[in-house]
Amino acid sequence: MSLHISLVLFIIFISKVDSQFNDICGPNNGKRFYLEPGENGSLLGDIKHNVFVQSKNISMYNKCTVEFITCPSCVIEVQFRHLNISRNCGKASVFDTCGCDYVWIYEPQIEDASGEQFCGRFVKTNTSQLSYVSQTRTVAFTFIYNNEYGHAFTLDYFTKRNRFVFWGYPKPGKMNNASQFLSSPFFPHMYPIDLSAEYVINCESIEPCRINLLFTDFLLDMSSIVEFFDWNGQRMYVISGNVFRPPVITSNGPSLVIRFYANGASHLGFKASYSFILGNIHDSAFKPHIGCGGNVNNLGGGITMMNMVTKGTALFDCVWIVKPPENFRHRKTHLYVKIVTFLEFAGTTELTIRQGATSNQPSVETLRHPAAHFGSSKQVEHIVPINQGFYIRLRGIFTPKSQLAIIYAAFNYKGKVENILSVYN
DSSP: OHHHHHHHHHHHHHHHHHHHHTBTTTTTTTEEEEOOTTOEEEEEEEGGGOHHHHTTOOOTTEEEEEEEEOOTTEEEEEEEEEEEEOOOBTTBOOSSSOOSOEEEEEOGGGTTTOOEEEOEEEETTSSOOOEEEOSSSEEEEEEEESSOOSEEEEEEEEEEEOEEEEEEOOBTTBOOTTSOEEESTTTTSOOOTTOEEEEEEEEOOSSOEEEEEEEEEEEOOTTOEEEEEOTTSOEEEEEETTSSSOOOEEOSSSEEEEEEEOTTOOOSEEEEEEEEEETTOOGGGTOOBOTTOEEEOSSEEEEEEESOOSSSOEEEEEEEEEOOOGGGOTTOOEEEEEEEEEEOOEEEEEEEEEESSSTTSOEEEEEEETTOOOOGGGOOEEEEETTTOEEEEEEEEEOTTOEEEEEEEEEOTTSOHHHHHTTTO
16 A cells, blocks of 8 residues: 555656656756657646746746757657637737737747747647648747746647658649749748758649659759659759759659758758649640859849740740849949840740849839830839849740840949949940
C-alpha cells in the first residue's frame, strides 16, 4: 500500500515537472532548443508558472518566448490542440485580427516576412484546424499577454523533411497553366545560408503528361545550386547562381523534382511557374526563347528588339533587371525608364514594368497586344530611387515587323533628367 502511494506521488511529481518543462512561461522562457529529425513534443501556456505572475509584477504586454531549431533539410509543423486567448483589447472587440493577447509563431531568420498570430477560442473537438508549417529550420513561439490566464493554449509540434509537393490534375481545356508557382522561402526575402529544400511537382492525368518549368526570377548567390531530376530519378541539370536565368526545364514524365541548396550563402532566391503538357504536343509550344534579357547595369542606354524573326512567328520570354551596381552609380540617385516603341506583335503579347528587381514588386505599367494602341500620347515615364531598380518582362509572339524599344538613364535628382535623356533620343 505504501509502495502504491509512493508510486502515485512520483507519477504526479513527474507530471508536474513535465508540465512545467513544456510551459513557454516556465523555466524554458527565453531559451533555444535543438530538435532532431522526426522529433515531436508539446508546448503549453500556463501562466501559473510565469515568474512575473508569481512575483505579482505583472506589467503591460508580458511575453514568454521559446525558439526551436531543427536540421537544415527539416521544417517544423505546429498544430494547436487547445487555445483560449481573448481576441479583445480591453473593452474593444477585434474580429479580423488578434487584440492585445496572442501566440505569435514566426521564423527569426525572416522575421519581417514570416509569422502568424493565433488567438480566440479553440478546442480539439472543433472541426476547424489551427496550424503553422515553417519554411525554414528555425521557429520561435512568443506568447504576448496583458491578462492573466489559466490554461491559455496547448500546441503540438513535430519536425519533418523540408519537402513541398505540388499536385496538378490537368484536363484538356482546363490546364491552369501560367498561374502555378513555386519559390524559395518567403521570396523575395533573403533565404537562410543553411537552407536545404526539395520541391516535387506531380501530374495526375489519364493522358501522358509532362511538366514544364519556367523561371521568372533567379537571384541566387554563386555558391548556391539547384538540381533538377526527371520522373525516373535521373538528374537533368545542375545550375548555380552564376547564370541569370536557367533554361526552360521539361520533364520526360509525370513528375519533376527540384532540390535547392544554399551552401552557406544567401540572396533573394528564385521563383518559377510550372505548367503541364498533355499528349504529344511538341515542346516548342511551351519553350519560348529566353536568351533575350539579362542584367542591365549601365548608367544609361536603350533596350531594343527588332528583326528578331525573318519569317513566321516566334515566342519570346524576356526578363531585364535594370539596376546599376553600387560601384557604378557615381552619386546618381534615381533611375528613369520609358517605353518608346511597342509595335506589330502577334497573338497575346504582354510587356510589364515593375518597380523593383523581382516579379513580386508592384507593376507600374503594362502594355498588351492586341489591346494596346501605342503612340506618343501613351508613353509614360517612370522614376524610382536607383537602389530599387526596375524589373521588365516581355512575353509574347514576334513577327518580322515587331519592334520594341525602351530607354533608361540614371541621374541625380538635383539635375535635369531631360539633359541626360537627350543623349538617347
